[in-house]
Amino acid sequence: MFFSVASKAEQNLTLWYSHQDNSFINLLVDEFKKENNINISLVQFDPEKIKAEILLGAQYGGLPDLVIFPSDFVGLHRLMKLSRIPEDWFLSDISPSAKSTAFADRKYWGIPVIQGNNLLLYYNKKLVSKPARSWESLLASKQQYIDKNILPIGWNYQDMYYFIPFLSAFNGWPITDNQISLNTPEMVAALKYYRDLAKQKVVDEQCHYTCSQADFVQGKEAYAINGDWAYQDLKNTMGENLGVALLPTINGSQMRSMKSTFVLSLPNYSSRPKQEKKLIEKFAKFVQRPSIQTLVYEKTRLLPVSEHLLGEYKKQAKGNDKVLFEQFELSKPMPSSIKMAIAWQAIAIGFKRYEDGLSAEESAEYMQHIATQQMRRLKNE
Incomplete structure (x- = not known):
């Protein structure tokens, strides 16, 4: 009888994540476990590999119950089989700018848990x-x-996320007026500058x-x-x-990193058992609680998505903490659309061609060509 009761009492969820700070994820899970008789299995992936793992899981089966990943991934919601987040799951104090990072194709595909990622x-x-x-x-x-x-x-x-601030210092940006914009003089100038730093052995x-x-x-x-x-x-x-x-700065121009949120998303939520759905909803609301947001910031210095808490901590910030807020304010939001996902791939392929001998001008042109081809393919699917 004991084993029968125990097996019914403890429930299981699986959460995949890619954030470097293990303490952040462990904190969320440990605090949730204090209130719920549940086992949450954690699987950490290299940030460069989690996207491919989720896409493979969506295609061949084996998706987790929960994922926590950068908000630009929501642009791939269809390919990742993410489920829409109901509006009434969001707590009222969540920052509108943070909330918007999980929005794509007129729906929300994730719940922001922390912000920054810059x-x-x-x-x-x-x-x-x-x-x-x-x-x-x-x-x-x-x-x-x-x-x-x-x-x-x-x-x-080699990670093009680190190249973007250099591009920004030359007044370039990968998405302009909602269009992928890679074949530009700004891209050419940034590529030359970036490559020259490696040649100088800096x-x-x-x-x-x-x-x-x-x-x-x-x-x-x-x-x-x-x-x-x-x-x-x-x-x-x-x-x-x-x-x-x-x-x-570069020649007096500010480098601007991209910033985003880490969101909690739900692969195949609609197909989960009823009891599991209740637990998932509970966890989604739990991570937004002011008390949990406070705990995460005080233990890890990862910025809360609560508008009130963010404002309060910004006022109190000194030393390194103040710099964290200043750089966050200087950073630009990363688009959460399929276009950004395509732009990442195009920039990476074009940069490799540049390293292999193409000119900066030819590489920028090739980036745009790759992006255009991918967009056409997407429209025809």
């Missing part, structure tokens, strides 16, 4: 006394680091995300460009040696 300039206070405000200043100091066998700066060079173009973060923590890089998602990990490891600054 890039910052980190620096090692043991190596940098005063952070550079411009790339001109940073480049002028590069030799002092190179002479000591220290890389001036590191980031995940950044290691072969160093991926894990490599770059490890090198920065170990003092092999003076600066690092990384996301707000890495802040708590870096702080825990480096302590008072961690410095945070705004992304440096």
Whole structure:
């Protein structure tokens, strides 16, 4: 009888996620478990791989009950078999700008849990006394680091998310007037600048995300460009040696990272059993609670989606916390449409062609060609 009762009492859900900060996800799940007799199985994916895993799961079966991923993924809601979020699931205090990130094709496909997801300039206070405000200043100091066998700066060079702030500094943006806009003079100028940094050995173009973060923590890089998602990990490891600054300007122009939310989305919700649906709805409302949003911010410094809480924490912010808010304000929202998903693919393919020998002009043209072809294919499906 004991085993029969136990099996009925404890229910199971599976949650996939891609956020680097494990403590953020564990916090949500552990707090929810305190109120509910439930087992939530967590599966963490590399940020570069979770999109493909969900698309494969949608095509061949094996989707989880819940996913937490960047809001631009909702543009792929049809391919990912995401279910629409009912309007009455949203709490009233949620920031309208945060809520809008989960909106595509006139419906909501996710519930924002945290916001930010933007890039910052980190620096090692043991190596940098005063952070550079411009790339001109940073480049002028590069030799002092190179002479000591220290890389001036590191980031995940091959990931085009990190390229976007450079594009923005040349007044370019991948989506303009709701159209994919890649074959532009701004794109050409940004590509040349970005590639030249690697040629100058300012950044290691072969160093991926894990490599770059490890090198920065170990003092092999003076600066690092990384996301707000890495802040708590870096702080825990480096302590008072961690410095945070705004992304440096280029020729006086501000670099603007993309920002978004991490949303809770529901693959195949409509096909779930009734009891499971109740639990999923409960969890969706639970993660929006002010008390939970407060707990997450105070433990991880990930920004809440509550408009009231965001305003209060912004007023109180000092030191590194103040920089987190300032960079968030300077960042531009990432479009949550299928066009952005197509633009990412086109930029990545075009940049690889640029590295392989195409000119910047030819690469920008090729990016646009890839995007146009993909849009046509989508319309014909």
